[in-house]
Amino acid sequence: MELRSVEELMDLLYACRHQHALRTAALLRRSRPADKELQVAGLVHDIGQLLCPGDETARAQRAADAVRPLLGERVYRLVRRHGSAADDDLLRLRLADEESRGAGFDAGVLEDWRTVLELVAERHSRLGAVD
Structure with missing residues (x-):
């Protein structure tokens, strides 16, 4: 599955219903x-x-493959390797992932992230058009 629009991604995220992802x-x-x-x-x-x-074993790769066309190579790489800590970004992601599992704070709602998703998708499509 490849996600081609922020709307498709939002639908998938709503289906996941993970407060953990919002907290991360x-x-x-x-x-x-x-x-x-x-x-x-x-x-x-x-x-x-x-x-x-x-x-x-296939979850991280499948998730990375799904978001790559919409969100680009960097997000793909981070999602694919989020369990490892090979560089600063991966380490930050892994630590936030672990911390969010025990955190009990209110992280807001998914709709709050629509604009950020659109921004990253737009930036990726602009960069992709230049290549």
């Missing part, structure tokens, strides 16, 4: 407010659970 993205927004791609990676990193339930 919110933690990343606090630590790196200007890094929208990192925040978005935190928001979408667990969609593989819905795309291939039961297949633990």
Whole structure:
């Protein structure tokens, strides 16, 4: 499955119903407010659970493949490798992922992230048009 629009991605995220994803993205927004791609990676990193339930090993790759056409290479790489800590961005994502599992704060609602998703998708489509 490849996501081609923010609307498709929002539908998938609504189906996931994960407060964990919202908290992960919110933690990343606090630590790196200007890094929208990192925040978005935190928001979408667990969609593989819905795309291939039961297949633990394929989840990250399936999620990364799904968001790549819409959100670009950096988000793809972060989602695909979010369990490892090979560089600073991956480490931040992994730590936010772990922290959000135990955090009990209100991270808002998914609709709050629509504009950020649109911004990252638009930036990717503009960059892709130049290549």
